[in-house]
Amino acid sequence: MAWMTFDSPGTEVGWQTDTQEASQALIEFAGRQCYLSWHNPSGRNNREYIENMLKQGHYSVIEHGVASFWIRGISRACSHEIVRHRHFSYSQLSQRYVASEDIEMVIPPLVADDPELVEEFRALQQQAIQVYRKAVERLSEKLADHKPFQRRKMAREAARYVLPEGSETALVMTGNFRAWRHFIHMRASQQAMPEMRLVAAQALQQLQEKFPAVFGDFSLQQLPDGTYEAISQYHEM
Numbered sequence: 707m708a709w710m711t712f713d714s715p716g717t718e719v720g721w722q723t724d725t726q727e728a729s730q731a732l733i734e735f736a737g738r739q740c741y742l743s744w745h746n747p748s749g750r751n752n753r754e755y756i757e758n759m760l761k762q763g764h765y766s767v768i769e770h771g772v773a774s775f776w777i778r779g780i781s782r783a784c785s786h787e788i789v790r791h792r793h794f795s796y797s798q799l800s801q802r803y804v805a806s807e808d809i810e811m812v813i814p815p816l817v818a819d820d821p822e823l824v825e826e827f828r829a830l831q832q833q834a835i836q837v838y839r840k841a842v843e844r845l846s847e848k849l850a851d852h853k854p855f856q857r858r859k860m861a862r863e864a865a866r867y868v869l870p871e872g873s874e875t876a877l878v879m880t881g882n883f884r885a886w887r888h889f890i891h892m893r894a895s896q897q898a899m900p901e902m903r904l905v906a907a908q909a910l911q912q913l914q915e916k917f918p919a920v921f922g923d924f925s926l927q928q929l930p931d932g933t934y935e936a937i938s939q940y941h942e943m
């Protein structure tokens with residue numbers, strides 16, 4: 707959802723590139739600056755140049771490229787796993803400042819195939835929301851001597867303890883390309899849970915479209931459950 711611009715100092719050093727994409731241009735510029743190879747002795751275009759750096763394991767150069775995603779409709783179970791990745795910046799929907807009374811619940815793909823289980827999940831989720839509403843109301847009364855804003859926040863932050871891990875959430879996630887590659891390796895993987903695989907595979911598809919030089923080596927292979935695993939020809943970074 708957010709991409710960078712690059713004000714190229716290329717004319718100062720006699721360098722130009724064939725990519726229109728700012729992040730990829732910056733990565734090439736940073737790499738060439740290491741070796742003062744402005745005159746392009748190997749005759750590589752931008753994509754070939756970046757691919758060669760990845761092949762050689764010169765991964766830190768792709769840290770100059772950054773991408774942000776707005777990830778919505780995921781469960782708190784999924785977001786909890788996402789935020790374990792420490793090289794990203796996150797801004798997540800607050801359960802303290804925002805009411806969860808009308809919150810949607812995420813049903814995991816495996817459960818979605820079983821109507822009886824779906825019904826039981828939904829019933830329990832509804833019950834949790836009812837208790838949540840009741841708790842907000844009663845705690846707000848109990849906190850009557852607090853200012854309305856404080857009262858609502860304190861009531862919600864206590865009431866939310868009853869909400870299930872399937873509660874829907876949203877977050878903005880920003881990280882450099884190296885962090886994204888690592889995230890995709892770990893999470894668009896057979897070992898990851900299906901909801902995470904969906905997030906990671908969708909992020910990869912968008913990153914590949916926008917930054918083919920940095921993410922073009924990944925291929926997506928469909929798994930028996932219909933989700934995708936990402937396979938790369940380079941080492942995990």
Ligand SMILES: Cc1cc2nc3c(=O)[nH]c(=O)nc-3n(C[C@H](O)[C@H](O)[C@H](O)COP(=O)(O)OP(=O)(O)OC[C@H]3O[C@@H](n4cnc5c(N)ncnc54)[C@H](O)[C@@H]3O)c2cc1C
Pocket residue numbers: 790791792793888889892893897898943
């Ligand atoms: C299939 C699967 C099962 C999992 N099961 C569990 C589980 O049961 N319990 C659990 O708690 N977690 C579990 N996790 C989460 C996992 O342990 C990691 O916390 C998470 O995947 C983040 O990835 P990362 O550690 O590679 O770090 P990131 O934060 O994504 O960092 C990327 C890389 O940077 C380096 N790095 C970052 N921080 C440090 C540091 N402090 N010191 C040294 N190097 C660092 C490492 O090389 C790391 O791989 C699981 C993950 C997966 C994919």
